[in-house]
Structures are given as structure tokens and as C-alpha cells.
Amino acid sequence: MDVKATDKKYVMGTYNRFDLLIVAGEGCYCFDEKGKRYTDLTSGIGVNSLGYCDRQWADAVAAQARTLNHTSNLFYTEPCVKLAEKLCTRTGASKVFFANSGAEANEGAIKVARKYSFDKYGKGRDTVITLKNSFHGRTITTLAATGQDVFHNYFFPFTQGFRYVESGDMEALKREADDSVCAVMIEFVQGEGGVIAQDMEYVKALRKFCDERDILLIADEVQTGIGRTGTLLASESYGIVPDITTLAKGLGGGLPVGAVLVYGKAENVMGFSSHGSTFGGNPVVCAGALEVLRRIDDAFLDDVKRKGVFVREKLKGAKGIAEVSGLGLMVGIKLTDKNAKDVIAKGIERGVLMLSAKDRIRLLPPLTITEKQLGEALDVLLEILAE
Numbered sequence: 476m477d478v479k480a481t482d483k484k485y486v487m488g489t490y491n492r493f494d495l496l497i498v499a500g501e502g503c504y505c506f507d508e509k510g511k512r513y514t515d516l517t518s519g520i521g522v523n524s525l526g527y528c529d530r531q532w533a534d535a536v537a538a539q540a541r542t543l544n545h546t547s548n549l550f551y552t553e554p555c556v557k558l559a560e561k562l563c564t565r566t567g568a569s570k571v572f573f574a575n576s577g578a579e580a581n582e583g584a585i586k587v588a589r590k591y592s593f594d595k596y597g598k599g600r601d602t603v604i605t606l607k608n609s610f611h612g613r614t615i616t617t618l619a620a621t622g623q624d625v626f627h628n629y630f631f632p633f634t635q636g637f638r639y640v641e642s643g644d645m646e647a648l649k650r651e652a653d654d655s656v657c658a659v660m661i662e663f664v665q666g667e668g669g670v671i672a673q674d675m676e677y678v679k680a681l682r683k684f685c686d687e688r689d690i691l692l693i694a695d696e697v698q699t700g701i702g703r704t705g706t707l708l709a710s711e712s713y714g715i716v717p718d719i720t721t722l723a724k725g726l727g728g729g730l731p732v733g734a735v736l737v738y739g740k741a742e743n744v745m746g747f748s749s750h751g752s753t754f755g756g757n758p759v760v761c762a763g764a765l766e767v768l769r770r771i772d773d774a775f776l777d778d779v780k781r782k783g784v785f786v787r788e789k790l791k792g793a794k795g796i797a798e799v800s801g802l803g804l805m806v807g808i809k810l811t812d813k814n815a816k817d818v819i820a821k822g823i824e825r826g827v828l829m830l831s832a833k834d835r836i837r838l839l840p841p842l843t844i845t846e847k848q849l850g851e852a853l854d855v856l857l858e859i860l861a862e
Contacts, residue, residue, distance in 0.1 A: 478496050478508075479494070479496065493819075493820075493823055495507060495513075495823055495828075496508050497513075499527075499528075500515070500523075500526075500527025500528055501526075501527050501528055502526040502527060502529075502841070502843065502844075502848075503515055503516075503518075503526050503527070503840060503841050503843070503844040503845075503848050504527070505527055505828070511826065512826060513823070513826045513827065513828050514826060514827050514828070514848060514851065514852040514855075515527070515828045515840070515841070516827060516828055516829050516830075516838045516839070516840045516844075516852055517828050517829065517830045517838075517839055517840075518725075518839050518840060518841045518842075519729070520698075520724070520830065520839060521666075521698050521703060521724045521725055521805075521839040522724045522725060522727065522728075522729060523725075523728065523729050523841050524701055524702065524703075524724075524725035524726075524728050524767055524771075524841065524842050524843075525728050525766075525767060525770060525841065525842065525843050526841035526843045526844070527729075527841075529728070529766075529843070531766055531770070532728050532729070532763055532766045532767065535762045535763060535765065535766040536730070536759055536762055536763045536766075538762070539554060539758050539759045539761075539762035540759050542758075543758050544758065544759055545754070545757055545758065545759070546758070547753070548751065548752070548753075548755065548756060552756070552758045552761075553758075554756075554758040554759075554761035554762045554765065555573065555756035555757075555758065555761050557761070557765055558573075558756075558761040558764050558765050558768075559571045559573075559756075561765060561768050562722075562734065562736065562768070563736070565707060565768065566707065566708055566720065566736055567716065567738065568720065568736035568737060568738050569737055569738055569739060569741075569742035570736075570737050570742050571734050571735065571736050571737070572734070572735040572737075572745065572750060572752075572755070573732065573733065573734055573752065573755035573756035573761075574723075574732075574733030574734065574735065574752050574755045575731045575732065575733055575752065575754050575755060576612075576723055576731060576732075576733045577611075577612055577695075577697030577698075577721065577722075577723035577724060577733055578611070578612025578613055578614045578617045578733075579612075579614075579733045579752070579755075580697065580721035580722060580723055580733035580734055580735050581611045581612050581617045581620065581660070581693075581695055581697070581721050582612070582614060582616055582617060583721070583733075583735040583750060584658075584660070584693045584695075584719045584721050584735050585603060585616060585620065585658070585660075585693075586745070586749070586750060587691075587719055587735065587737060587741055587744050587745055588603060588657050588658035588691045588693060588718075588719065588741075589601045589603075589636075589657055589658075590744050590745065590749065591657065591691060591740070591741055591744045592657035592658075592691075594744065595689075599654075599655060600654065600655055600656070600657050601636050601655065601657055602636050602637070602638060602653075602655040602656045602657060603620060603636060603637050603638075603656070603657065603658045603659070603660055603693075604637075604638050604639070604640060604648060604651055604652060604656055604658070604659045604660070605620050605621070605622045605637060605638075605639055605659075605660045605661070606622050606639065606640060606641070606642045606660075606661055606662075606665070607622040607623070607639045607640065607641050607642065608622055608623060608642060608665050608668035608669065608671070609621055609622040609623070609639075609660075609661070609662055609665055609668060609695075610623065610626075610662075610665070610666065610667035610668060611660065611662075611695055612697075615630060615633060615634055616633075616634040618630065618633060619633040619634040619635070619636075619637050620637050620660060622639040623667075623668070638651050638656075642665070642671070642673060642677075643673070643674050643677045645677060645680050645681065645684070648681070648684070649684065652684070652688060652690065656688075656690055657690065657691060658690060658691040658692070658693050658718075658719075659681065659685060659690060659691075659692055659693065660693040660694075660695055661673065661678075661681070661692070661693070661694060661695065662694075662695045662696075662698070662699065663678070663694065663696070663699050663704070663709035663710065663712070663713060663802075664698070664699050664704065664709065664801055664802055664805055666698040666699070666805065666832060666837070667832055667833075668832065668833065669800070669807055669832050669833040669834070669835050670800050670801040670805060670806065670807025670832050670835060670837050671800055671801075671807065672800060672801060672802050673713070675713060675714075678713045678715060679713070679714065679715060682715040682716075682717075685718075691718040691719060691741060692715075692717045692718050692719070693717060693718065693719045693720075693721070694708075694709075694710050694717035694719070694720045694721070695721050696708055696709055696710070696720050696721060696722055697721055697722065697723040697724055697733075698724055698805065698839075699802070699805060700720070700722045700723075700724075700725065700726065701722060701724070701725035701726045701767065701768075701771065702725065702771045702775065702776055702779055702803075702842050703725060703779075703802075703803055703804060703805050703839070703842070704779075704783075704801075704802035704803035704804075704805055705776055705777075705779045705780035705783055705802065705803035705804075706776060706803075707771065707776065708720060709802065712802065716738060717738065718737070718738055718739065718740065718741045719735065719736065719737055719738070719741055720735075720736040720738075721733070721734065721735055721736075722734040722736065725767070725842070726764050726767060726768075727760055727763055727764050727767070728763045728764065728766065728767040729763065730759065730760045730763045730764075731754075731760065732760050732761075732763075732764055733755070771842070775842070779803050779804055779842050780803060781846075782803075782804055782844070782846060782849060783802065783803040783804050783806075785846050785849065785850075786799075786804070786806055786838070786849060786853065787799050787806075789849075789850065789853050789857075790808065790853065790857075793857050793860065793861075794857075794860055794861045795810055795811050795812065795813055795857075795860030795861065796808055796809070796810065796811065796860065797809040797810060797811045800835070804838070804839065804840055804842060804844075805838075805839060806837070806838040806839075807832060807835045807836070807837055807838075808835055808836035808837075808838070809834070809835050810834070810835070810836065810860070813859075813860060814834075815831045815834055815835055815836050816831055818836060818856070818859055818860065819831060819836070821859045822855065822856065822859060825855050825858075825859070826855070827852045827855045827856065829856070836856070840852075
């Protein structure tokens, strides 16, 4: 089969794919149909937290697939309950709802916030403030929540009830936070927006303000969560606890999953029939997620932090680099003169896969990558930038 031609014929053209057919993977490496090896610094956009086809993860998934692949949420299943317990005990959350993606998790979080305010204050307190340059998903509602004009097109009418303020501007947020506002939704590091980390004092001031006004703080940790920034949740790095946290990507280790974690006053908002998902909490997916959480212990997280420092030290002051942003192994690289997409194309030619975020190079390597493997891949990037 000519895979690329068949793809163009039968698959909707919603992705501007690179001219690369990946057929296998192991650890931080993947291979094309000719056997060429690539060091993958993208991990499927932050999904393959343990790398490609981790043996223990694959064994856990396969064993569960042979035991119970799926049943409806009308019944209990052990993997779902174990994952819920593990997530709540590790994060301090009270309860969790399982979905299938980051966008679905963010939809769930918005529903929780609006119902919390409806139950307590009645109709009319349903506006969610998000930050400009944010990205929260591709459903109609999460596109509306996304604070980038480029996404606000074609699919009218969008869901109403969202306002946007500049990151870091507490005064602007206070001006927008009238009596119609029920929640503020933030990313601690704006991934699609250029890998820009939020200011520590801003986040703490935001938490305090939300507490004072009984506004729920929603942390979109779809990309930052599950060890990516060097702590299990990025909120830990900022020393705050949100009212709602959303997870996806790295939690499943390669299988589709979303999670809505609720804390304290948000824990009993959702009840029978207020939300649901056919595949949420699927036993096979939960088995994979349990293995991911089992592996991400304190020593693992310390290693992620060390590798994050290693990356920044290696890139600091290098030719062609204006700035390095992000946290942990979520890295943004602002270039001085080269085009990010041209650099990525050259990287593919030389066996290194990278991402872009706006005008920056974005790196989201597997959390299990070694310093040696990182160093070799970064040497390729630095060679390209020096040309």
C-alpha cells in the first residue's frame, strides 16, 4: 500500500503532515518504513510520557485487553477505581471524572464550574475568563475558551460565556470579573501559545482573588500535567491548589484519556446524569495510566528536573537562540533569525523530530529520555542553527 497517497485520498485533510511515515518506535526513537531512526523530541505532542512502546506499559495494557476490554459505566471496573484512587491520593483531589481527551476534560471542567455557580447563586453567573494566547481544545466550546483569534472562525456560532484577558495582568482580570463570572481557566505554561510560563506572583494573586470572590480556578494541565514540568502537576511548582484540574496527554502514556479532578467545594457538584462518557474510564486505558503513575515517583520527577536544567544549560547562549522558555521538559526556543518550521524540516532530514509553537521550536521529549540521548539530539539542532 502507498500509505501517503491512500491517506490523501481517504483521510480528511485536517493535518499538514510532514513527509514521514512512522512504522515503529522504542523509547525515544521511532523508525520509518526504510528503517531510518529518528530521535523523537515530540512524544506525540506530549503523550508518550514513557516513550514508545515501553515494555512494562505495553504488558499492563495487553494483560488488561485480554481480561476485560470494555464495559459501560453502568457497572464498576477495578482499573477505573484504582486509577481514580491513585490520582486523588497523589494530587490531593477529592474526586475525578474520566473522559477521552483534553478538550473533553476542559468541557467537563467548564460544566462543573457553571453548575457550581448555578447551584449556589442561580442563573446568570456563568462566564469563564481565560487568558489571551491560551489553547483549550478544538470542540466548539473549548475553541470559544481559547484566547486566540485565529481559532475563532468558520464554525459560528461559538458557545457564549467567555472573556479574555492578558496573561499576568491582574488589574485587567479584576475589571472583567463582574458578578457574571464563575471561573478563571489558565495554563501554567501556555503550550500552543509559545511555551510561555506564567509568572509566579501572578498565579498566587489569582488564586487569592478567586478565593475572595468564590470564583473557581480551573487549571488546564492537559500538557503540563503528569511530570512534564518536573512535578506531578505544574500547580505544585506554583505552590497553589486549583479548584479543578484537567489532565490528558501524558496520563495515558499513548492511549486516549482525559480526567477532570475536583477539589474541596467542587467535589459534589456533579451528580447522577449531570455528565457522562461512553469510553471514559475504559479498563485498558486505565491500566496504561496506572502504569504511568506507578513509574512517576519522586526520583523520576527529580530526574525530569535535572534533564530540564541540562537542556537549558546546553542551549544557553548558543548561536541562533534568542530565548529558552517553559518548565522542565516542556521547552520553547525563540530563534534569532531562522524560521522554526524550516529548522524542523532540516531536523527530520537529520533524524531529529521537533515541534513548533507559534514562531518557536517546541520540545516535548519522552520523560524517560536520557541526558546522552537529549544531548545528541540537541547537538543536531545546534548544528542546524549555526549554519
